[in-house]
Amino acid sequence: MTDLFEEVEEQLRSDRYRTLARRAWPWVLALAAAALAIALGVWAWQQYQQQITDKASEQYAAALSAQAQGDSAAAEKLWGETAKSGSKAYKSLALMQLGGLKIASSKPEDVKAAVALFDQAAAASPDDLLGDAARLKSAFAILDTAPFSEVEGRLSPLMKDGHPYRVQAREALAFAKLMKGDTAGARGDFVVISQSLDAPDTARQRAKAAVDLIDTGSAKAVPAAVKAALSLPPPMIVAPGGVPMGLAPQSQMQAPAPQ
Secondary structure (H helix, E strand, O other): OHHHHHHHHHHHHHHHHHHHHHHHHHHHHHHHHHHHHHHHHHHHHHHHHHHHHHHHHHHHHHHHHHHHOOOHHHHHHHHHHHOOOOOHHHHHHHHHHHHHHHHHHOOHHHHHHHHHHHHHHHHHOOOHHHHHHHHHHHHHHOOOOOOHHHHHHHHHHHHOOOOOOHHHHHHHHHHHHHHOOOHHHHHHHHHHHHOOOOOOHHHHHHHHHHHHHHHOOOHHHHHHHHHHHOOOOOOOOOOOOOOOOOOOOHHHOOOOOOO
């Protein structure tokens, strides 16, 4: 009798398992289909983003080529198209290039437009490496004309720890202080730069030379010397999916020029 009861109980358990399996099977299929759809969606999105990046890369490279050949109009058009791209890095780079074209004209209204373009580039950038480069360019663009408070407001955030161009921002701020007659404040900033271990050798050398000029009573010569020395090659081509070339960490580069 015991064996008979066990056999019946085992049969009942098997029936329950089959019933549960039949009920669960549609849900298992639905979950599998959903997982497949998500995976395909992610792959499609990645492919779409790669296509956007590749197209922006080609446009940006073509603009650089046109600019090198002296065709600024074609370069401006291509950079304008790149600036509408969904690639944040290329959009930021293109906006900086457009700002540089405006700065080259030296007209007050164009300088104002350039600052707006640099600000847009900073907002569009995917990281501080590009964003701070754009912010530094905007500060350089108004260094000679804007009130000191505005220049300081743009440069101070760039001087915080962890930002890639903090040394260059402090150097620009020292220049701005000299412009408003704050020789002591400028000297203090130059001393800090000259003693900074993470500052490029060229920046330390400029800072030491600026301190010497200030100490010898030749402070008026410092602004022109500093501004002429601050330079950075224009942003270069970004390899699709890579880090923009020409914007290496501060230990390898000098400050962005006011293009």
